[in-house]
């Protein structure tokens with residue numbers, strides 16, 4: 001017989017998954033019930049209510065899809081787009097690029113607005129792309145952007161793009177996989193029509209569900225489609241019936257994952273969104289102070305940095321993979337490597353959800369300093385502690 005599963009303890013400071021609260025793990029060991037059991041149905045309602053609070057929306061169509069964040073992305077695109085539609089999509093890293101690819105596969109003609117990695121997109125570029133499409137008689141169905149681009153650590157401002165999309169009659173789509181519950185996100189106030197997230201980033205739940213929310217305008221768009229959604233599994237008009245009052249069987253919801261999400265949302269709301277954002281911001285600033293004291297350079301300009309994902313340049317002549325391996329083997333710490341054009345050039349240090357703690361900031365600074373062969377890490381720890389001690 002194969003041996004019993006033994007998994008080592010890790011401190012997850014990469015681009016996700018993040019550390020999971022013990023209460024969430026405990027919730028996952030609750031007895032299994034059926035996916036139409038009254039107790040599970042009651043839980044579904046509470047999950048929807050809590051998701052609305054976290055998304056800051058009144059959207060009725062708010063629910064967790066039974067799949068990871070990429071399925072949220074796919075669901076938004078295949079439900080809102082039909083072959084021949086036009087879409088304007090911002091591409092500032094891997095996930096913007098993935099959005100554009102998913103939209104193209106849904107049959108849309110995609111105008112990509114590209115910026116170099118680590119930068120954010122000027123809202124005016126959305127205005128001119130939307131105006132161009134309108135002047136060609138092909139007004140865009142949607143404008144989409146990634147809020148927290150996890151491949152670069154840059155935060156895309158949303159409000160202005162939301163206003164521009166609305167002016168042009170385009171639905172505003174936002175990827176909030178990494179930003180939700182880690183930094184401010186206002187679905188209703190910022191005019192976001194469709195938004196998807198994931199459980200394993202700042203919600204600190206295991207991967208497996210993708211919270212999504214759709215405005216009335218987005219729902220109207222789905223109802224007004226001329227042909228059924230190509231994906232049966234991700235068809236919101238069917239999912240709405242299972243997650244809504246009629247409870248029509250669609251697929252078997254991952255019961256245990258929903259226990260986990262329920263508890264993680266309770267943990268988030270117990271802390272309070274504002275306090276949670278502040279915690280992420282402070283720990284990020286402490287980490288940056290420490291990294292700079294180690295002589296490292298951040299890859300994103302200060303005003304665009306995400307609090308939950310810190311991209312830091314790998315110094316010349318450093319074997320970046322060896323440093324990550326040492327962190328993992330010696331300290332049990334996972335950090336992320338660079339992707340695409342940043343492969344081999346940056347480390348991505350995540351401070352997401354439960355992983356965003358002062359202890360982890362000090363731990364990763366000490367471990368990174370040690371792994372890079374720094375003579376002393378004392379200055380880095382002192383710099384971080386100075387930020388953490390601020391009132």
Ligand SMILES: *Cc1c(COP(=O)(O)O)cnc(C)c1O
Pocket residue numbers: 016068069070071073095146148149150151175176177178198207
């Ligand atoms: C992680 C991530 C995704 C994909 O989520 P999965 O759960 O890995 O499918 C999409 N967008 C962003 C910004 C992400 O960080």
